[in-house]
Amino acid sequence: MSRPRKQVHLAAHFPGVNNTTVWSDPRAGSHIEFDSFVHFARTAERGLFDFLFLAEGLRLREQHGRIYDLDVVGRPDTFTVLAALAAVTEHLGLTGTINSTFNEPYEVARQFATLDHLSGGRAAWNVVTSWDAFTGENFRRGGFLPQQDRYSRARAFLHTAHELFDSWPEDAVLADPGTGRFLRDARAGAFEHRDRHFDIHGRFNVPRGPQGRPVIFQAGDSEEGREFAAADADAIFSRHSTLDEGRAFYADVKGRLARYGRPPEDLLILPAATFVLGDSDADARERAHEVRRAQVSGQTALRFLEQVWNRDLSGYDPDGPLPEIDPRVGEHTVAQGRAQVRMFRDPLATAREWRERAAGKQQSIREFVIESTGRQTFVGSPATVAEQIDSLVQADASDGFILVPHLTPTGLDEFVDRVVPLLQERGVHRTAYEGATLRDNLGLPRPAPVTGAGHREAS
Amino acid sequence: MPTTRSPLHLAVDLDGAGHHPAAWREPGARPNELFDSAYWLDLATEAGRGLLDFVTLADGLAPQSARPGEPDARTDQVRGRLDAVLLAARLAPRVRSLGFVPAATVTHTEPFHLSKAVATLDYVSRGRAGLLAQVSGDAAEAAHFGRRDPASLADPALLDAEAGDWIEVLRRLWDSWEDDAEIRDTVSGRFVDRDKLHYVDFSGPHFSVKGPSITPRPPQGGPPVAVAARDESGLRLGGRSADVVFTAPRSDAQAAAAVGTVRAAQAEAGREHETVHVLGELVVYLDATASAAAERLARLDALDGSRQEEGPEVFTGTPAGLADLLLDWAQTGLTGYRLRPGVLAHDLSAITRGLVPALQRRGAFRAAYPGGDRTLRDLLGLPRPANRYTVRRALQAI
Numbered sequence: 001m002s003r004p005r006k007q008v009h010l011a012a013h014f015p016g017v018n019n020t021t022v023w024s025d026p027r028a029g030s031h032i033e034f035d036s037f038v039h040f041a042r043t044a045e046r047g048l049f050d051f052l053f054l055a056e057g058l059r060l061r062e063q064h065g066r067i068y069d070l071d072v073v074g075r076p077d078t079f080t081v082l083a084a085l086a087a088v089t090e091h092l093g094l095t096g097t098i099n100s101t102f103n104e105p106y107e108v109a110r111q112f113a114t115l116d117h118l119s120g121g122r123a124a125w126n127v128v129t130s131w132d133a134f135t136g137e138n139f140r141r142g143g144f145l146p147q148q149d150r151y152s153r154a155r156a157f158l159h160t161a162h163e164l165f166d167s168w169p170e171d172a173v174l175a176d177p178g179t180g181r182f183l184r185d186a187r188a189g190a191f192e193h194r195d196r197h198f199d200i201h202g203r204f205n206v207p208r209g210p211q212g213r214p215v216i217f218q219a220g221d222s223e224e225g226r227e228f229a230a231a232d233a234d235a236i237f238s239r240h241s242t243l244d245e246g247r248a249f250y251a252d253v254k255g256r257l258a259r260y261g262r263p264p265e266d267l268l269i270l271p272a273a274t275f276v277l278g279d280s281d282a283d284a285r286e287r288a289h290e291v292r293r294a295q296v297s298g299q300t301a302l303r304f305l306e307q308v309w310n311r312d313l314s315g316y317d318p319d320g321p322l323p324e325i326d327p328r329v330g331e332h333t334v335a336q337g338r339a340q341v342r343m344f345r346d347p348l349a350t351a352r353e354w355r356e357r358a359a360g361k362q363q364s365i366r367e368f369v370i371e372s373t374g375r376q377t378f379v380g381s382p383a384t385v386a387e388q389i390d391s392l393v394q395a396d397a398s399d400g401f402i403l404v405p406h407l408t409p410t411g412l413d414e415f416v417d418r419v420v421p422l423l424q425e426r427g428v429h430r431t432a433y434e435g436a437t438l439r440d441n442l443g444l445p446r447p448a449p450v451t452g453a454g455h456r457e458a459s
Numbered sequence: 460m461p462t463t464r465s466p467l468h469l470a471v472d473l474d475g476a477g478h479h480p481a482a483w484r485e486p487g488a489r490p491n492e493l494f495d496s497a498y499w500l501d502l503a504t505e506a507g508r509g510l511l512d513f514v515t516l517a518d519g520l521a522p523q524s525a526r527p528g529e530p531d532a533r534t535d536q537v538r539g540r541l542d543a544v545l546l547a548a549r550l551a552p553r554v555r556s557l558g559f560v561p562a563a564t565v566t567h568t569e570p571f572h573l574s575k576a577v578a579t580l581d582y583v584s585r586g587r588a589g590l591l592a593q594v595s596g597d598a599a600e601a602a603h604f605g606r607r608d609p610a611s612l613a614d615p616a617l618l619d620a621e622a623g624d625w626i627e628v629l630r631r632l633w634d635s636w637e638d639d640a641e642i643r644d645t646v647s648g649r650f651v652d653r654d655k656l657h658y659v660d661f662s663g664p665h666f667s668v669k670g671p672s673i674t675p676r677p678p679q680g681g682p683p684v685a686v687a688a689r690d691e692s693g694l695r696l697g698g699r700s701a702d703v704v705f706t707a708p709r710s711d712a713q714a715a716a717a718v719g720t721v722r723a724a725q726a727e728a729g730r731e732h733e734t735v736h737v738l739g740e741l742v743v744y745l746d747a748t749a750s751a752a753a754e755r756l757a758r759l760d761a762l763d764g765s766r767q768e769e770g771p772e773v774f775t776g777t778p779a780g781l782a783d784l785l786l787d788w789a790q791t792g793l794t795g796y797r798l799r800p801g802v803l804a805h806d807l808s809a810i811t812r813g814l815v816p817a818l819q820r821r822g823a824f825r826a827a828y829p830g831g832d833r834t835l836r837d838l839l840g841l842p843r844p845a846n847r848y849t850v851r852r853a854l855q856a857i
Contacts, residue, residue: 024645032675034552034583058571060656060671067653067671074636074651074675077572077579083548084583086496106520106603107568114542117494118549137669138571173539175483175490180762182483182490183534189522200605203530205522207494207539297648 008393008428009270009400009442010420011095012044013053015408017061020274020374021072022294022406029409031072034084036409041085043409044092047416048430050441051093051124052085053237053402054078058102059135061337063303064312068335070300072408079111086119093438095124095217100157101131101150102139105198108157109164109206116209121437124215126237129154134336151224156197158216158232165213166449167191167204211439213447230256233267234444237402241271241377246397268442273377273401277414281380288379291406292370301369307335308344308351318366322355377401385415386422393428467785467823468736468795468839469509470560471810473502474517475537477803478742479756480525481763483537487804494541496549502803503554509811510825512838513558515591515685515797518543520564520600525765528597536763544576551584556828558835560589560685560703565625566618567595567604571668573625574632581677586834589683589703592626594618615689619696624663626684626700631659633681634846635671657848679834680843687740691720698724698735702841705797707740707771711788714739718792734841736794739785740771744801745809749776756801771799778813786823 015021015031022028030036041052056078061068078096085094094115098108108125116123129150133143145153172188174181192201218225218233229236230253240249246269254264276291278284296304298318306313310328327347344350358368378385392398405411423429435441475493476483483490492498506514522538524531543561551559559580563573573590581588595601596618598609612618640655659670685703688694697704698721706721708714718737725731746752752775760766767773774781785796798814800806818824829837836843 023643023650024648028643032582034585038552058673059669060673067651067656069649069651069653072650073656074641074673076582076674077575079542079545080548080576080579080583083545084552084579087549087552102569103572104567104604104606110520110542111545114545117541118496118545137667139569139668140666142667168539173491173494175493177484177488177490180484180535182536183538186532186534188538198605200603202599202603203522204603205519205539206541299648 005428006393006399007430007443008389008423009268010047010049010429011051011053011093011270011400011402012040012049012412013055013272013402013404014040015072015405015411016055017057017072017075019071019295019300020404020406021408022291023072023408024294025407027410028407031408032074032076034081037076037081037085038088039409040412041089041092043412043416045089047412047420048433049092050400051095051122051438053095053126054081054097056097056099056128057337058099058130059138059337061335062134063306063335068303070297070303079115082123083115083118086115086122091122091433091441093122093124093215093441094119095126095215097126097128097219100127100129100154101145102135103157105157105160105164105193106200106204109161109204112161112214113165113206113209116211116214117206121210121439123209123211124217124235124438126217126219127154127158127233128219132336151220151228153197155228155232156195160193160198160200162213163191163193164204165208168206168208169449170208170212173207211437211446212449215438215442215444226253226256229253229267230262231260234439235268235270235442238269238271238398241273241392241398241401243392243395243397246271246392247395250396250398265443266445268399268444270400270402271398272404274374274404274406275378275385275415276376277380277382277385277418279381281384284380284384288376291376292374295374295406296366296370298366301366304369304373305365307338308347308354310334310347316365319364322351322358322365322368324355327351382418382422386419386426389419390423390426390428465794466825467789467818468512468738469815469818469824470513470515470738470795470797471506471511471807472515472517472797472799473499473506473803474799475523475540477801477806478799479759479763479767479801480536480765481759482802482804484762485759485802485804488802489804490537493537494539496546499546500550500553502807503550503557503559505807505811507554507557509815510828511557511811511815512795513560513587513589513835516543516546516559516561518562518564520567520595520603521597524599529599544573544580547588548580548583551580551587556587556833556838558587558589558683558838559584560591560683560835562591562593564595564600565592565622566612567600567606570625570628570666571632571672574629575672575674577629577682578633578672578674578677581679581682585832586678586836588677588679589685589835590629591685591687592622592701593687594622616692619692621663621665622686623696623700624661624665628659628661628666628668629684630681631661631847632668632670632672633676634848635659636675637846637849638676638680641675655848676846679836680846683835683839683841688717694720695724697721697737698730699728701735703736703738703839705738705740708788709772711791714788714793715791722792734839736839737792738795738797739788739793740797740799741781742767742771742773742799742801743781743806743810744773744775745778745781745806745813747777749780752776755805759801773801778809779817781814782817782821782823785818786821789823
C-alpha cells in the first residue's frame with residue numbers, strides 16, 4: 001500500500017531567551033535590532049519556509065529573586081516586529097505567541113486582523129496561557145486567574161476572537177463612490193459575547209482579513225492543551241521530535257479530532273527541532289558537542305539543577321558530582337517566569353533518578369546537564385539530516401518541524417543553503433510558494449464563519 | 460516683519476480617506492484600498508517627500524460614528540480602521556526620515572504592552588517612533604472591553620489623570636534598561652548587567668506595574684509622546700507629561716491662551732527647561748484659488764448631507780494663504796502645526812507640493828531632511844533624554 005509522500009512543512013523559530021541560544025559565539029548578533037529579524041526572515045523565505053515563529057514572555061525571568069543574567073535577556077514586541085517584517089518579506093507566514101491571560105479579545109483580534117491585512121494573509125497566532133501572579137505584576141489586573149481556569153479562559157478568549165474576526169462579512173465593504181455606499185450593512189462588526197470570562201458587546205472595527213481568521217497554533221502538552229488543540233487549533237507546536245514519542249503524540253492528538261467533526265489533516269503537528277550540521281556526521285557530532293558546551297556553562301548547569309532542587313546550589317562545584325542534599329519540597333521559590341519548572345512534578349524522585357544516572361556514568365554536574373537536557377534533534381551531514389527529517393514526516397512522527405537555531409541571526413543560513421536543496425530533490429519541499437496566504441501554503445481549509453454558539457464541542 | 464524666524468514643525472494626520480466624511484467618494488481616493496498597506500505606503504511616501512516631521516495615524520477602539528460615543532446606522536461613510544501602531548511598523552521600514560506617531564487609547568490598554576510596542580516601533584524605524592496617547596470616555600468602547608463601568612469614565616479630568624500615569628509608566632519602562640545593560644561578558648558568563656535593569660514599581664489608582672520592560676531601551680531613549688488637547692485639562696496634561704501637544708484654536712487669541720496653559724503646567728511640573736512643542740491643528744482644503752477650495756468643501760458637505768461644525772478650525776484657500784496664516788498664528792508661541800487634510804487624495808499633495816514650498820520661500824521650513832540616521836527627536840529638536848535610573852545610580856555613587 002502506498003500513499004503520496006507527505007510534504008515537509010518547515011518553519012523558523014527566532015532564537016529565544018534561554019540557553020539554547022548561544023550569545024557567546026563571536027558570530028552572535030543582536031536579538032533586538034531589526035536587521036537581525038530581517039536577515040532571519042529573509043533566510044527563511046529564501047528557503048521557502050512556511051512561517052517564522054516568535055515566542056513571548058511578559059516578565060524577565062528571575063532566580064533567587066534576581067533577574068536571570070546568564071542567558072539572552074530581552075525581546076521586542078511580537079506584533080510590532082511581525083508587522084514590520086511584513087514590509088520586508090512577501091510569502092513568509094508570521095506567527096506570534098500572544099498570551100490569552102494578560103490581553104483582551106477586542107484588542108488582540110484587532111491586532112491579528114490588522115496583521116493579516118498588512119501582510120496579505122500571513123498572520124498566525126500561537127495561543128498561550130499563563131496565570132501566575134509573577135507575570136501579573138506587570139498588568140492592570142495582576143495575577144487574577146486561578147491556574148485551573150487558564151484553559152477555560154484561553155478557549156473563551158479564542159472563541160470570542162473568532163466571533164470578532166467573523167463579525168464583518170467578507171463582502172461588507174462596498175466602497176462604491178457612485179452610489180455612496182461604503183458599507184453594505186450598517187451592522188458590520190456587530191457582536192455580543194457573554195460567558196464567565198467575558199461580557200462584551202458592540203461593533204468590531206477591523207474588516208475581515210484575507211485569511212478570514214489567522215492560523216491558530218497551540219503549544220501546551222497537557223491533557224487540556226491537547227484537547228484545546230483538537231477542538232480549535234490549526235497546528236500544534238509540540239516538543240516531541242523523536243520517532244517514538246512523535247508518533248505516539250501524533251496518533252494521540254490526531255485521534256482526538258473526529259470527536260470535533262474534523263478530519264485529521266486539519267491539524268498539523270509541528271515539533272520544535274534543533275540541529276547541528278557538519279561536512280560529515282562525525283564532524284557534525286563534534287560541532288554539536290561544542291555547541292552544547294557553549295549552551296551549558298558550569299554556572300548554567302548549577303542554575304538548571306536549582307530549578308529542580310528549589311534551593312541555592314551556588315556553593316557546588318559544577319565539575320563535581322550532583323548534590324547529595326534533597327530538593328526543597330513545596331512551593332517553588334527559586335526560579336520565576338519559567339514554564340519548565342512545572343514539568344518537575346516530583347522533584348525528590350527526579351533528583352534521585354538523576355543522581356543515579358550521573359553516578360553510573362561518572363558524570364559531573366555540567367556533563368550530566370549537557371547530556372540530559374536539550375540535546376540537538378538533528379545532528380549530521382546535510383544528507384543525513386534531510387533523510388531524518390523526511391523519514392520522521394513520512395512515518396507520521398510529525399508534519400514537519402519548527403527549527404530552532406542556536407545563533408542569531410545567521411543560525412538558519414547553513415540549513416537553507418545545504419539541507420533545503422536536498423529536501424527539494426527528495427520531492428518533499430516546495431520549489432516555489434504555491435499559495436497566496438499562509439493558510440494556503442499550509443494546506444489548511446479556510447474556516448467558515450461562525451456565529452454565537454457555533455463553536456465545536458466534543459460529541 | 461521679522462527676517463529670521465524659527466522654522467515651523469509640520470505634521471499631517473492620516474485617517475481613512477481624509478478628515479471629511481465624504482472624502483472617500485472623491486476622485487483618486489482609493490476607497491477599496493483603505494485596509495491595504497500599499498495605500499498607506501503611498502501616503503507616507505508623499506508626506507516624506509514634503510519633508511514633514513511626522514505623520515499621526517488615527518485610531519480608536521470602536522468604528523467611526525457620526526454620533527459621538529455610540530454606533531450610528533450610516534452606511535455612506537468610512538467605517539473600520541487598522542491598528543495604528545502595527546500600521547506604523549508596516550510603513551516605517553519602507554519610508555525614510557519621516558517620523559511615525561500612531562494613536563493609542565490609554566483608557567482600555569496595558570501600559571506594559573504599549574511601552575514595548577512603541578519601543579519596538581522605534582527599533583524597526585531606527586529612532587523615528589512617537590506615540591499619540593488618547594483617552595476614551597465612550598460607553599461603546601468601554602463595552603468592547605467589559606472591564607470598566609462607563610459611568611466611571613465620564614470625567615475628562617480623571618481620564619487625563621490616568622493618561623498622565625500611563626505615560627509615566629511608559630517612560631519608566633523605556634528607562635528600565637540602562638543603555639549599556641547588555642554586556643555579553645564571556646568571562647563571567649553574564650549576558651546582562653542586572654544592576655542596570657530596574658523595577659519601575661509604579662503604583663496608582665488604575666494600575667500598578669512592576670517591570671522591567673522585556674524590551675531594551677529604544678534608540679531614542681524615549682520616543683516623543685503627544686497628546687491632542689480638547690480642553691483645559693488636556694492642555695495641562697500635555698504640559699505635565701507630553702513632548703508634543705496638539706491644540707485646535709479657532710483664533711490666534713485662543714492659540715495664545717493654549718500655549719500659555721501648556722507653559723504654565725510645564726512650569727508647575729518642573730519641566731520649564733524641557734522643550735514641549737505646541738502644534739496648532741487645522742483641517743485644510745487647498746486649491747489654486749480660495750473660492751475653488753470653498754466650493755469643494757461645500758460640494759463635499761452636500762454629498763455627506765452635513766456641515767462639519769465641531770472640531771478644529773477649517774481652512775479653505777490657497778497654499779500661500781495657508782502659509783501666511785500659519786506664520787501669523789505662530790507669533791502666539793505655537794511651534795508648528797498638525798494639519799488634517801480634508802481629502803487625502805487631494806490635500807496631502809497640496810500640502811507637500813504647495814504649502815511646503817510656500818513656507819520654504821518664507822524661510823520657515825527645512826529645505827531638506829538633515830543627513831545621516833536622524834531620529835524623530837532630532838527633527839523636533841528634542842535632546843535624547845537622560846535615563847532616570849542611570850542618573851539615580853550616578854547620584855548614589857557620589
